[in-house]
Amino acid sequence: MRRKFSMKKITFLLFLVSFVSVAQHNEKTDLVKPTEEKSLKVTIKEYINHHLLDSYDFGLFSYTDDNKEVHHIGAPLPVILWDGGLKVFSSSRFHHGETVAEVDGNFYKVYHNKIYKTDAAGTITYDAEHHATNVKPLDFSITKNVVFIFLVGLLMFLVFSRMAKNYKKNALPKGLGRLLEPIILYIRDDIAIPNIGQKHYKKYMSYLLTVFFFVWTVNLLGLTPLGVNVTNNIAVTFVLALVTFVLTTVTANKNYWGHIFWMPGVPKLMRIVLAPIELLGMVIKPFSLMIRLYANITAGHIVLMSIIGLMFIFKSWIGSPLSFGLAFVLSLLELLVAALQAYIFTMLSALYFGSAVEEHDDH
């Protein structure tokens, strides 16, 4: 039984590796053959910018064939719009942003990664600052990021509920639980208890564990050539930080509010000065959480892809190994950063929760 299971794992790994190598190979051919009007540098820049954005389809790679036709390999995803009624259609109707999609007599076009309502010809009108003035319908589309958020959520649910069930039978964890148990214990004993305190830590544990494993998994997925970049999206980190902010504010006790509006232990005049600063601090704390995670992961992806892109610019015996080596070392560093950022986010969240439920009033 055990052998069978490991065979399954090996097959899966092999499949993954072959898949990855195919994806990477084709990425490169796409870069090496730029279209006539674009220089190589512009192509690489566009490629990186494209990678950093969310998209309406799950594109694995695209390539240009001998007839100069660009082929995209991937899967279309559902587009869900609210525009005087629910409109659901496949993103394949956009043909990667090249054509106008007609749905129930309305026309939609993707322009700069956003969906606009247009006429049949797909005209986009601009204001003086070259911003599109077309109507933007409310967009609830299942984009690439959303798919991976769902997938990671489902994966975590399955893995952890199975682990939890296992503990009811015997105290020793099995399989993946052996890897994850020390991490969970670490979060409890070294993050939650010291920062929040023995009395209150339990009610925050579920959030801390969820946010740690979610951010970590998603960051690691971002390092695979699947082109996933969930934490590269400031909206995702915004929501994560918002949850921390809401939890802190809702569960805060009177000492927390006392420290904000009427700081104990300082002169009266200072208390009036400190109140707005502390109020601002309430917002700045989750804001810095949001920016830190977003910027770290985005910066990592940009640098990594730029270094890989250098290979195609240098095209020499020295440049390619150099950029390969750098990219390799940087990938290892990014593995560390992926875990570190998840840790920092959890840690600081715990710190903020701790300040919200702190009880002693002696400082």
Add this chain to the structure above:
Amino acid sequence: MEIPAELLSKVGAGLIVIGAGLGIGKIGGSAMDAIARQPEASGKIQTAMLIAAALIEGIGFAALFAA
């Protein structure tokens, strides 16, 4: 001579990154010292170091975004 604002903001961002780098370097160095003095407290020192470094890093990134 007119200096373009864009250039100035970039120089400012550079200055802030230098400051953040120095700050994180100082934290790392001090943490090393502290661990050398009290190896048994290394876990606690590391945690405090990471928090302080993360806070400074946040300022650095905020500067980069403002620029």
